[in-house]
Amino acid sequence: MNINYHKNEENHNPIFANIFALDGKIALITGGGSGIGYEIADCMAMAGATVIITGRRELPLKEATGKLGKNVHYIVNDVTELDKLEGLVAEIESRFGTIDILVNNAGINMKKPALEVTDEDFSRIIHTNLSAVFALTRAVANGMVARQSGAILMISSMAAYYGIDRVVAYAASKSGVEGMVKVLASEFSKFNVRINAIAPGFIETSMMKTAMSSDPDRMNRALNRTPMAKFGKPKDIGWAAVFLASEGASYITGASLPVDGGNSIGF
Ligand code: NDP
16 A cells, blocks of 8 residues: 555544555454454454354354344354365355455353363363464465465463463463464565454453353452453453554564553553
8 A cells, every 4th residue: 555644634534544545455354243253243343344254153243244234244163163164165166256354363261270170171172272273274365375465363361471370271271362464464574464362351242251151360460460350341452453454553563462451461
């Protein structure tokens, strides 16, 4: 995008409108039927993108697209079925066009003391939050690399930043995602494909409520180390995702952006 920074001295709004806009972009957001994914879809659609959301359950996806408007579409897809991910990408590209933005948002959590976590528990979390994220990223990045254009976003977690008890598998999966971002940024940069993570703090979604509702001590600890003294809203992640996917972030790759009200630096 060629931008003349001096062109709009009287009214600089058009520059901002352009540089953060996603007009004409095709965005795939996994787990977009609820929570953070839903709000990323809303923000990206408002920024001008055509958005495809996925998830395992059709009903929330249908309700979400009904609310999000005509530029948001859904496809039922379980990211853990790795052999169907190439087909998902092919279907999107034939129906809507090539994918410009991938947001690996779908994820699951499990709260259990480490000594009670079975191999099956551990594998299930790693399979959804890490193996599927890699498989889908590879499937989408193949085309992005060939086209020499694309932006990929991972949704990490504070669990990859510091030691939160009783989420050993989840923390391992999100730490893996953080490592993957650095490796893929170094491999993909020469193809003009950027990859970054957003590390949400404690964001009010059903996942967060499940983890906190029966554990007021955990909720108070999370809040007490958050300098802004409040939980985040899913839209806080949505706007950060728009920024990282836009031309405004064209020199940002391999980064992990905390969107956490200061939680990661709280004392
Ligand atoms: P939710 O549980 O509200 O939403 C998760 C979404 O992922 C759902 O739409 C779900 O749809 C979908 N999903 C789950 N498993 C699969 C699967 N196998 N295939 C496809 N879709 C799937 O969680 P959040 O919105 O809170 O979390 C979104 C992301 O943000 C996750 O990666 C999470 O780890 C991360 N995060 C959240 C934080 C928070 O405080 N809320 C903090 C840090 C990170 P369905 O069930 O229909 O498949």
